[in-house]
Amino acid sequence: MSVAPLRLPFVSEDRIRQISRSLDEPGWLLQQRLIAAARVAELPAEGNQLFTPYHDLRAARLAESQPYAEIKVSGDSERAELPAGASAMLAVRGDTIVARSLGPDALAAGVVIDTFGAVLRDRPELLQDILQNGRTLPADDAFSQVACALWSHGVLIHVPAGVQLDAPIVIRHDPGEAGRGVISRTLLTLGEEASVRLLEEQGPGSHPAGRLDGSVDQRRLWWGTMEAVLDDGASLEVAGLQDFAQDTVAFVNRQATLGRSARLRWALASVGGLLHKSRIDNLLVGQGSSVQQVEIGFGDEAQLFDLTSYTRHIGEDTTGDLLSKGVFSGRSRGYIKGLIEIQRTARGTDSFLGEFSMLLARKARSVTIPSLEIDQPDVRRASHASSVAPIDETAIFYLMSRGLDRETARKTIVLGFLEPVVARIPLPEVAERLRDLLAAKWPAEAAAAAA
Secondary structure, eight states, X not given: OOOOOOOOTTOOHHHHHHHHHHTTOOHHHHHHHHHHHHHHHHSOSOOOTTTGGGOOOTTTOGGGOEEOSOOXXXXXXXXXXXXXXXXXXXXXXXXXXXXXXXXXXXXXXXXEEEEHHHXXXXXXXXXXXXXXXXXXXXTTOHHHHHHHHHOSEEEEEEEOTTOBOSSOEEEEEEOOSXXXXXXXXXXXXXXXXXXXXXXXXXXOOSSOOOOTTSOOXXXXXXXXXXXXXXXXXXXXXXXXXXXXXXXXXXXXXXXXXXXXXXXXXXXXXXXXXXXXXXXXXXXXXXXXXXXXXXXXXXXXXXXXXXXXXXXXXXXXXXXXXXXXXXXXXXXXXXXXXXXXXXXTTOTTOEEEEEEEEXXXXXXXXEEEEEXXXXXXXXXXXXXXXXXXXXXXXXXXXXXXXXXXXHHHHHHHHHHHHXXXXXXXXXXXXXXXXXXXXXXXXXXXXXXXXXX
């Protein structure tokens, strides 16, 4: 079974040249965009044969979305106040950067947060080589290549070698108006022995939202990337909270390339939107590099969460610990898919992939597809596990024997199932907001079903 290439009316050479002219880009960057567009025309929308039965974009109605061609910068963006406990912040609302500010510690350390255009003009050595090699996004993925071809908003976050920021950098996204779309790239580079935490919030925004029943006239579109390059010994923690409005379609690519002894932790939670499709690529290149990844999705009504991860062990003695969880009620669906690849050079690998879903309603659906490709027998561990099931009745019975009523027991089990991501959110008020969002997703009909 094969999936046809994406057919998007806004992917055209004329539009790409228009975006490039508006951003006053060098010729090599325009050429990179055109190469990406050619890939979009040729690549299947899903290239992994294991995953092709679980690819569904019918709710997206992409032909009706009009992406912004240019991102503006608000005149008072640099006067925005930092969130409490943050070292720096960038906020984008629709087609405008509304806040960009660095705290005193980040400024003193030489941290850079700026648009691609400004960096290529003022400090091209930070960005040009990385962009020109074209390796920060998977060339075999059509969705990442759409972002590469059509981004109008590109931001570099650069943390110099040896810099260690205790307070997180906060990035906030609002997709803007219905019928419009943001296509963006975020590139994060960490020098040797640098250490930083990053919190990415994708919120519902201030514009009125449509409904999840598919009757809304227009969709919002958010199409974005996070591309991380970690030099030797660097450490990065990324926490993400996606709470888009109910009429939003989101496509997210995250890729990280790790040098020797580099360490990466992902903690990602998705609760909003009509359709959320994400792909994470972890490239463990350097000896002794490691990744820990926890991702959750909580769907209700007609939501669809399509969560995919690829972890490629390339260097020796690399470690991967990957866990994806979903909870689905109403008519929602969850596709949780993953691949661990252990290349011939990756002796001493230790890797685990777990994918687990809970179903809270008879019409909810989920599949979990963990897979392994092993080309090096000399490994410490290479394993996976998965399940799709309703809440464990034994666990319900145990909590009821401790005094909880049945519905409280069910809710406690589900929220505890998702807590590993919540606990990794670096700002306490955001962690509490996520707990509130998860609790609010608890279906009203669940009480009747459990009675």
